[in-house]
Amino acid sequence: MISNSLQDNEIRPVVSLRRVSRTYGEGSGAVIALDGVSVDIRTGDFTAVMGPSGSGKSTLMNVAAGLDDVSEGDVVLGGAVLSQLGDDARTRLRRSQVGFVFQAFNLVPTLSVDENILLPFELAGRRVGAEERQWIDHLVHTLGLADRVTHRPSELSGGQQQRVAIARALASRPAVIFADEPTGNLDSRSSREVLTLLRTAAREYGQSIVMVSHDPVAASYADRILVIADGRLVGDHGPLSPQQIADLLIGFEVGAA
Numbered sequence: 001m002i003s004n005s006l007q008d009n010e011i012r013p014v015v016s017l018r019r020v021s022r023t024y025g026e027g028s029g030a031v032i033a034l035d036g037v038s039v040d041i042r043t044g045d046f047t048a049v050m051g052p053s054g055s056g057k058s059t060l061m062n063v064a065a066g067l068d069d070v071s072e073g074d075v076v077l078g079g080a081v082l083s084q085l086g087d088d089a090r091t092r093l094r095r096s097q098v099g100f101v102f103q104a105f106n107l108v109p110t111l112s113v114d115e116n117i118l119l120p121f122e123l124a125g126r127r128v129g130a131e132e133r134q135w136i137d138h139l140v141h142t143l144g145l146a147d148r149v150t151h152r153p154s155e156l157s158g159g160q161q162q163r164v165a166i167a168r169a170l171a172s173r174p175a176v177i178f179a180d181e182p183t184g185n186l187d188s189r190s191s192r193e194v195l196t197l198l199r200t201a202a203r204e205y206g207q208s209i210v211m212v213s214h215d216p217v218a219a220s221y222a223d224r225i226l227v228i229a230d231g232r233l234v235g236d237h238g239p240l241s242p243q244q245i246a247d248l249l250i251g252f253e254v255g256a257a
Ligand SMILES: Nc1ncnc2c1ncn2[C@@H]1O[C@H](COP(=O)(O)OP(=O)(O)OP(=O)(O)O)[C@@H](O)[C@H]1O
Pocket: 024, 025, 031, 032, 033, 051, 052, 053, 054, 055, 056, 057, 058, 059, 060, 214
């Protein structure tokens, strides 16, 4: 059963989806990627979004982050209804409220580690204040990147590159970070480091994180696990073990067949 998360937590959710549908294409070729999804993403939670391939996970992330439009329903991010904002206002809101971590790291190859981490400030046309600089230095140290700040991404391991991407996402303290398969390209040791880091960011810094993943081990680090199948929200769980998550997903793969 899907719990009513508003009752579970009195703090305002960081993102709310209200009866959100997203259809791609038209007529007989139309694909319903999301079908009437309502969910509150709780502030300070590390939330995993799971489901079979093609179930709508990336679409959910893209509409929740304001990267894609909804066909029906509303997304409320940082107190604003995204569909009521023009493109510029939405871009500004995204820059100030949202951080991203992707499987492909998305670091700028010609910039150093430090410059990559500062990129969101550059894009927002903001100067880094003294307190922010302290926070970034703290992140760089905590993430074991202190002796790498002048290096280029190509000089780092995959795990180190992903840590830079996470430092960049955390640097401006966005309201929410969306991570799409953040450990997809990493070996198991680097994956564990990155997942521990995301969990620590939620627990110690109150950072809200939404992670899309196929991997039951990755999702076992989360506080909450949402399961999507055929564009619908079909499960909403507290922390589970990798085995419990794998069993859940097998149920949906079989159910969908
Ligand atoms: N731009 C698009 N145009 C047409 N169809 C799309 C588009 N984006 C997604 N879809 C379709 O919408 C459905 C949901 O796709 P989505 O990428 O959200 O699934 P997913 O759960 O993230 O899949 P995967 O785990 O394989 O990445 C799929 O059937 C997909 O083919």
